[in-house]
Amino acid sequence: MATWGHQAAGVSESQLLHLERDAMACSGISTAGRCRAIGLLVAYGVLGTPRARIIRETLRDWFGMLRLAESQPNAIESIRSAWAKAKTVFRLNNNNIQSVHGIMSNLIHMLIQAKWNPVAYNMWVDPSGTQWVTSNFKVAPDIVAAALTKSFLNIDLIRASQHYDGKGLQCGLDTDNTLRYLRNIKTRCNVTHSFKAMLETITSGAMWPAVRVNSISSIFPDLCPRCKLAPETALHTFWTCPCNKDIDEPMIAKTNKYIQRAVLEAETLPCLWFRGLLPQAVIDKVEIPPPPGELDIEYINPLNIKWTSGIYYGDASGGEHTQHNKLRRCGVGLASVSADGTIFFGLYSNLPGAVQSVGRGELLALVLLIRFLESLADCEFITDNENVYKTFNGGPRKGANSANCDMYEEVFRLIYEGLKNEGEMDAITP
Numbered sequence: 001m002a003t004w005g006h007q008a009a010g011v012s013e014s015q016l017l018h019l020e021r022d023a024m025a026c027s028g029i030s031t032a033g034r035c036r037a038i039g040l041l042v043a044y045g046v047l048g049t050p051r052a053r054i055i056r057e058t059l060r061d062w063f064g065m066l067r068l069a070e071s072q073p074n075a076i077e078s079i080r081s082a083w084a085k086a087k088t089v090f091r092l093n094n095n096n097i098q099s100v101h102g103i104m105s106n107l108i109h110m111l112i113q114a115k116w117n118p119v120a121y122n123m124w125v126d127p128s129g130t131q132w133v134t135s136n137f138k139v140a141p142d143i144v145a146a147a148l149t150k151s152f153l154n155i156d157l158i159r160a161s162q163h164y165d166g167k168g169l170q171c172g173l174d175t176d177n178t179l180r181y182l183r184n185i186k187t188r189c190n191v192t193h194s195f196k197a198m199l200e201t202i203t204s205g206a207m208w209p210a211v212r213v214n215s216i217s218s219i220f221p222d223l224c225p226r227c228k229l230a231p232e233t234a235l236h237t238f239w240t241c242p243c244n245k246d247i248d249e250p251m252i253a254k255t256n257k258y259i260q261r262a263v264l265e266a267e268t269l270p271c272l273w274f275r276g277l278l279p280q281a282v283i284d285k286v287e288i289p290p291p292p293g294e295l296d297i298e299y300i301n302p303l304n305i306k307w308t309s310g311i312y313y314g315d316a317s318g319g320e321h322t323q324h325n326k327l328r329r330c331g332v333g334l335a336s337v338s339a340d341g342t343i344f345f346g347l348y349s350n351l352p353g354a355v356q357s358v359g360r361g362e363l364l365a366l367v368l369l370i371r372f373l374e375s376l377a378d379c380e381f382i383t384d385n386e387n388v389y390k391t392f393n394g395g396p397r398k399g400a401n402s403a404n405c406d407m408y409e410e411v412f413r414l415i416y417e418g419l420k421n422e423g424e425m426d427a428i429t430p
């Protein structure tokens with residue numbers, strides 16, 4: 001099934017169901033008993049599901065169109081009033097897809113479907129009450145698309161929580177931590193393909209212990225085929241079967257200390273104990289100090305500091321917990337280097353703010369350089385981050401579509417204002 005032109009035509013829930021079923025059929029995860037919502041996540045990732053792609057493509061085109069409209073006289077005013085009228089139509093007809101006639105009505109339909117409030121063409125409110133105000137280049141379509149995708153996922157999770165051993169998912173899923181182990185397997189050659197496939201099957205709820213089989217066919221005995229002592233429930237299979245202690249596998253032996261807890265929480269959190277799905281509510285109880293909001297710069301060779309023409313190197317890293325989104329705290333370095341490789345001077349700093357991605361840190365090195373450079377300096381900035389290299393060379397339009405569009409906006413504004421730098425800036429990768 002093709003999706004060309006969906007941005008303007010819209011995709012109905014039944015068309016989307018077809019897309020999702022096709023996608024699941026390609027995943028290789030066994031069909032019987034699996035949960036579609038979790039299966040799609042496991043196979044394609046949060047932002048790779050058919051719905052996520054449709055949302056992202058729609059929002060990119062919408063913001064592209066708004067940028068074009070900004071340069072047309074009266075276009076924004078027309079969009080503003082058309083939005084208000086279209087919104088009323090969807091409110092009155094129960095968000096009927098038949099009323100989608102183009103990208104704007106499609107977007108309004110999509111927002112209402114995700115339980116967002118499409119207040120105005122440039123102001124939307126998500127289910128948590130957060131306002132998304134869009135103005136000029138400081139909007140990253142992919143960030144809004146990810147938030148919208150998450151809202152749809154939360155709706156799907158309520159349905160998934162009623163599925164086999166899905167209880168606990170109704171208040172959200174920590175997708176990062178749930179999928180981390182599976183994602184890392186790709187790079188671990190000592191783990192077999194079948195082990196990964198088995199984990200995907202368990203996560204997707206496609207396991208069939210004897211009690212589950214017995215529930216649809218009473219001819220099949222519900223007794224555990226290994227110990228023959230008790231009915232084989234999920235709790236029995238994974239945690240309480242006495243035969244588990246005979247399995248010669250350190251990973252299983254290491255988790256024996258959790259058996260008591262699994263028994264206690266089997267009723268309330270089967271998604272965690274029998275499918276390895278970490279509910280958001282469990283992780284939200286852990287308090288993590290927020291990253292500082294202010295820059296804290298330290299200088300190397302402070303007596304040599306001269307922000308003049310030359311070669312500058314930038315780099316960043318995510319620190320000790322770089323693997324974990326919420327724990328990652330990025331550090332940034334910037335150095336002025338001579339042709340023979342000697343460092344004239346340099347600086348290092350934290351990456352301030354809530355978004356702690358290494359890519360954003362790499363970009364901060366460029367931002368700091370442009371902030372500090374003297375007027376008319378002609379310099380070369382060397383980065384090993386391909387995104388920074390490509391996006392900078394792609395110019396302001398490319399920067400505006402980046403997740404770090406706020407920083408690119410500053411970069412290009414400073415360059416074009418000519419306040420700091422009227423010379424040439426070239427980003428190159430070694």
Ligand SMILES: [Zn+2]
Nearest residue numbers: 224226227241
């Ligand atoms: Zn047993």
